[in-house]
Amino acid sequence: MSKIIDPSQEGAVRVRYAKAAQSREQALCCPVDYDPRYLEAIPAEVIERDYGCGDPSRYLKPGETVLDLGSGTGKICFIASQVVGAEGRVIGVDMTDDMLDVAREAAPEVAENIGFANVSFRKGRIQDLKLDLDDLEKSLSEHPVGDANGFLELEERVERLRSEQPMIEDNSIDAIVSNCVLNLVDADKKRLMFSELFRVLKVGGRAVISDIVSDQSVTEEMMQDTELWSGCLSGAMTESDFLEAFEEAGFYGIRFRKFDVEPWRVIDGVVFRSVTVEAFKGVSDDSEEAAVCEAIYQGPFKAIQDEDGQIWERGDRSKIGKAAFERLKASPYGDSFAFLGIGGSDSPQIQYQAVSANSSTCCSDDSCC
Ligand SMILES: C[S@@+](CC[C@H](N)C(=O)[O-])C[C@H]1O[C@@H](n2cnc3c(N)ncnc32)[C@H](O)[C@@H]1O
Structure with a gap:
């Protein structure tokens, strides 16, 4: 070494x-x-x-x-x-x-x-x-730093650069x-x-x-x-x-x-x-959101846990909010779920349809799609 x-x-x-x-x-x-x-x-x-x-x-x-x-x-x-x-x-x-x-x-x-x-x-x-270091260099060439006071001013300028540009x-x-x-x-x-x-x-x-x-x-x-x-x-x-x-x-x-x-x-x-x-x-905090959609984890594992800590049992229906739904759909594990509108396949208007992660449709209920 x-x-x-x-x-x-x-x-x-x-x-x-x-x-x-x-x-x-x-x-x-x-x-x-x-x-x-x-x-x-x-x-x-x-x-x-x-x-x-x-x-x-x-x-x-x-x-x-x-x-x-x-x-x-x-x-x-x-x-x-x-x-x-x-x-x-x-x-x-x-x-x-x-x-x-x-x-x-x-x-x-x-x-x-x-x-x-x-x-x-x-x-x-x-x-x-x-912090754009080209902007910092420009500022330094206009206001070179020669002493400790200059250094303190520089620190303030750096903060301004970060927040303003x-x-x-x-x-x-x-x-x-x-x-x-x-x-x-x-x-x-x-x-x-x-x-x-x-x-x-x-x-x-x-x-x-x-x-x-x-x-x-x-x-x-x-x-x-x-x-x-x-x-x-x-x-x-x-x-x-x-x-x-x-x-x-x-x-x-x-x-x-x-x-x-x-x-x-x-x-x-x-x-x-x-x-x-x-x-x-992910999407912004959706913890308070009303559950308007349903999703089913299709397997093959017996159960999985998502990043929000929710456990999805294979084949069980779970109610989720629209934002959580969108996040799930766009995620790499979107393919593992079937998405339903509220009321799911029991409603004659609503189709039961598995979606791919990139699909823009999930079900015929607009509250969910
Ligand atoms: C291994 S090279 C990879 C370069 C390029 N991504 C490629 O695929 O050829 C690492 C590059 O990262 C830059 N670099 C390393 N640490 C950095 C940091 N903290 N901030 C900005 N650039 C950094 C280096 O200057 C160098 O150009």
């Missing part, structure tokens, strides 16, 4: 990725198959400096507003740009200037190749999506993607980062995150090794902690969309692998 070179995890990440933006670093690559159709429009230097471990862009839909966390040289943004189309929008956020330089230089070329421009790149940290507004994003970045965020900032993901998503929006996870906790010694940390290894959370972090931040319908059985690396017995997790931001 390499020796400890720098106590700062974030500092080490910035230094390493500034270099990796200039020329490809082989050790940072985890082989990923992207849809070749989308790669044609993207300059070679972007594709070559690919440091991803999955492909969250394949879960996006046309027309969406997408935020890519840790966008690097921009590959996922440029793929997403084509998936969401001219009606959609993509924002890439990265904290490393050299990465942003490559991405921003490539953007006009991609726009020309695909016929529209819908991607922008912002300088910021993904655990602080309110947030880089990413609350409830503004349909889908967050990220490719091999969350693990790089300082251990004591990870919780904050998950809450930022939740803040910026629209209600009903979702995060699709490809990242490295471990099968057991990483040792303190490995975490102190900035080479391993910046190499997307020792900052990895365990598989279960990763899912729990989404849950703690308020997400629901959380699941692995992809789980690489084949390890990426094994170090001192700790197995690191790539996964892609999907998690939804």
